[in-house]
Amino acid sequence: MRSFKRSLRLFMLRWHRRIGFILSLFVILIAITGIVINHANRFGLDTRPITSPWILSWYGVEFVGEIKGYATAESWISAFQGKLYWDSESVGFCAEPLKGAEMVAGIWFVLCDTSLTLLTSDGELIEIVDDVVPDNTRALSGVHDDWLVIVTETGMQTLHSDTLELKPDTVTNTTARIATPLPASLQADLNFKSHSITIERLLLDLHSGRILQMPGALFNDLVALAMILLALSGSWLWLQRKR
Template sequence: MTRKHPSLRVKLLRQLRPWHRRIGIFSTLLVIFMAVSGVLINHSNQLSLDTAPVKQSWLLDYYGIKAPKDVHLYQQSPQQLISASNQVWLDDKLILEANAPVLAVIRYNEMIVAVDNSHLYLLSQQGELLETQGSATGLPSHIQALGLQDNLWLKTQSGLFVADSDLIEWSQAQPLAIIPWVKALENSDSSEVTLQIRASRLHWERVLLDMHSGRFFGSLGPWLMDLVALALIIMSLTGCYIWLQQKPVKVKRRKK
C-alpha cells in the first residue's frame, strides 16, 4: 500500500495550531492587563487613584522625581507646615512658591506667614495666597529672620522691624525682651517629610495611564502595544482559518 502524503492544507493547519496557541497566550496576558488597567482608569475618581500618592521610591526615581533640598518642618500638628527651598507645603499640598529660599514659616492670627530675603507672604489657614509684601509696600529689605513677640518682627541688615497688628506698616524698633526667632523643629524626621513631598508629585492614575498606553516602558512601549494589536489580528485570522477548515461538511439527505 502506498502511504498518502498530507496535503498542503493539513500541513498548514499543523503549523498554524501551535503558533495560534503561543500567540494567544502572549496576547491574552497583555489583553487582561490592559482590560484591568482600563477599568481602573475609568473608575479612578471613585477609587481615589487620581489623588492617591505613589510612595514607592523606585517608581519616583523612575519618573525622575528628585528629593527636595533644604527640607524643614516648622509645625507637626494639627497639620504639618514644611518648607523646602523656595516652597511651602501644608501636609502634602504645595501652597507657596516663593521668589527665593524660604527663611521661616509660622502661623499668626489665623494666617500662615512665610518670608524669604525680600518678601513676606500671607496665606489663609487652607493655604490660599492672600497677599505678597515687598519693598514697594514698605517691607524692609535684606530679611534675615522672622520672629514673634506679641507682634511679628523682622531681623534685617538694617536692624529690627516690628509690624502693626494688621501687618500693614513696619517700624524700626528695639525690643524690650529677647525675640524668639522662628526656627525649624529640632530632631524632626526629614526623610518621611521628603518622601511625602516627592509622593505628592505623582499619583497612581498617571502611572496606570502610562502603563495602559505603553509609555511607562519608554520609547519601546508604544511599539509593544502595536505588537499586541498585531498579535490579536493574527490570532483572529488564524483562528477563523482553523475553524473554517475544521468545520464539518453538511451532508445533504437524499430524498426518498
C-alpha cells in the same frame, strides 16, 4: 525533505506558543486595566497619588533630601517647591528659600524671600504682603515687643507687626526660631504632593503602553503585529496538520 518540514513545523509550533503566551499577557493586562479605568472615578483613582518610590522613579520623579520647617504648637510650617505648607496642606505660594517664621499677637509671620505671609494660629491664610522687606534680607531673627527683628546684609532692622513700618535697629536680645527637619511622615506627604501622577494615570499608561516609554501607537502596532504572526503561524500549523 521530511526532516526539514518536521524541523520547520517544530520551530513554528515553538514560536507560536511563545508568541501566544506573551500576547495573552498583554491581552489580560489591557482587559484588566480597561475595566478598572472605566470605574476610576467611582473608586477615586483619578485623585489618589502614586506613593511607590520605585514607580515614581520610572516617571523621573525624584524625592528631595531633607525638608526643614518651623514647629508650631501642634503643626509645622514649611516651604516646598514654591508652596507654603501648614503641615501637609498648601496655604499659599512661597518663593523659596523660607527665611523664618515668628508669631506676634497670635499671628504667624512667615518670610518667603521678600514677601511676608500672615497666618492665623490654626494655619489659615490672612494675607500675603509682597516686597515688605529689603532684597538683602537674610532671615527673621525673633520678636521684640510688637516688632519683627530682621537680619539683612547691612545690619539689623525691625518691622512693626501691625503697621509694617520698617526701621533700622540694633536689637540683639532676641531668639530666632530655628528650622528643623520635618517628621519623616510629613516629608513623605510633601514629596507625594509634589507630583500629579495618580493611579488612574498609571493605569492609562499601562493600558496604552506608554509605561514602556514608547508612543501608544507603536505599542498598539507591536501588539497587532504579534496577533498577525500568531494568526499566520496558527493557520500554517493547521494546514500542515490537515495534510
